[in-house]
Amino acid sequence: MDSLNFNFKCTVCGSIVSRPLPTCPYCSGLVTVEYKEYAYRIDRSKPGIWRYSSLLPRFNEMISRGEGLTPVSKVEGVLVKNERKNPTGSYADRASAVIASYIRDANLEYVTTSYVDDFTYSLTFYLKDTVKIEILIEDLHQASFDDLLKFIGNEGVELALRRGMSVRDDTIEYVNPLTIEGLKTIIFEIYERGLNVENIVVPMETGVLAYSLAKGIEDLRRSGLDVNYNVVAAMIGDSRGQVVVSRPEIRIFHVEGYEVLKVLSKLAKRGFITKPISAASYAVAENLGSSIAVITMGFKPYKVTLRERRLKDVIFKVLSERGPLTAYGVWRENPRYTLRGYYKALKSMELRGDVCSEVVLKGARRVKLYKLC
Ligand SMILES: [Zn+2]
Missing domain, CATH: 3.40.50.1100 (Rossmann fold)
Incomplete structure (x- = not known):
């Protein structure tokens, strides 16, 4: 365990615990991760949130399913x-990426977790086909219908009604370091x-x-x-x-x-x-x-005309081949549609996170370049 770059430490009494417990076994204080060294470095070669791995727990494997870098x-x-x-x-996916990496590292084959809206579904998505999960539901009224349907269709998931509080070795709750x-x-x-x-x-x-x-x-x-x-x-x-x-x-x-x-x-x-x-x-x-x-x-789902869909396809194609480009630059590549049409489409695509943009200085002017995210 020498390679660990962190400890799970109680924020109240300072005790070090061996697992990501929600609370300290000695004083019930919140447990968080304390690093042995603090250095903020961005590693663009790492997937998802792991680009910040210098300030994240170090595990053998960094599990990512494309979380993070949200628009x-x-x-x-x-x-x-x-x-x-x-x-x-x-945002629960950011938590699941770290938890799934920990679970893989600790070689757990089975985990138990209490149902929490968004989080539990995210965790099952990150652990799919690798680890079995038992989901404890306190009150069936609280569980979202959509979530229940997804759990029932997932072979690695077992649903159970919660009876009393018990923290076992394989328990991973939403609130944890x-x-x-x-x-x-x-x-x-x-x-x-x-x-x-x-x-x-x-x-x-x-x-x-x-x-x-x-x-x-x-x-x-x-x-x-x-x-x-x-x-x-x-x-x-x-x-x-x-x-x-x-x-x-x-x-x-x-x-x-x-x-x-x-x-x-x-x-x-x-x-x-x-x-x-x-x-x-x-x-x-x-x-x-x-x-x-x-x-x-x-x-809101909105009706897209065939013309709008074609315009979007053109934009994707132009940006993938020639991007980053200004709206004007995109229009120059394919002037079959109007410049105004490109402006409108690019703005709406950016808002939806379909394309990304950056502002750069061109001489004394600031211009907005669009690119694929
Ligand atoms: Zn404590």
Whole structure:
């Protein structure tokens, strides 16, 4: 075990524990990962979140299914990092990548986990065909119907009703030090992009996401970097009851239900679909200004005309062969469609994360280049 670059350490009494336990066996404090050395390096040869492996736990294998590097775009004037673009559609995939790597490293053939919306499905996706999972469900009413259908169709998954609390050697719960390590990579991506914002606004349910981002900032500072983001957590009404972890530097904002509904309908009218808790983060980011909201957002299915679909195909082809290009540059390659048509299509494709862009200086002018992501 000498090659370990970290310890699982209790944040309260400082005890070191051997497994990713949700809480310390001696004092019930939160357990997190402490590194032996802090250095922020980007390794672009590594897949997914593992580009930040210098500040992630070191395992024999780095399991990735393409999580991370989610797109940042402006939605009605608010900067948004859309975590929906992860493989199973949520930021939980970042946690699953780290947990699955740990499980492989520890040679576990079987794990038990309590059902948590988004997270459990993500974990089954990352462990598919390698490890059997027993999912404990406390209350069938809480389990999403879509998730249940996916579990029932998966041979490696066993469903059971939860009876009392018991932590066994093979138990991996959502709240654990590895989840925090995976989720904190959101902050690394924001830092790597050099986004000039003061606040990073996240939805607060259990508080694990906000905690993880705050830890990510701490890890960057311990690596000697000057990082000055505030982590801001958005909550609907006063739902403090669900919060299991927090840190003093996290600012919490309560958004009233009617305000959430207003944002939901404003976004829906413009074609964006999101969960109430994401809408709350969006509302806080909008009010604070100088913020980025970390949310999951989808798009209303819309009818695409044959012409629009062809235009999109042309754009993909041109960008894959000649990109990065400006909208004008794309039009020059294939002037069969109008320049205005290209502008419109590229803007909508970027918003949906179908293409990416970068702004570069051309002489004294800033130009936007589009490319495949
Ligand atoms: Zn302790």
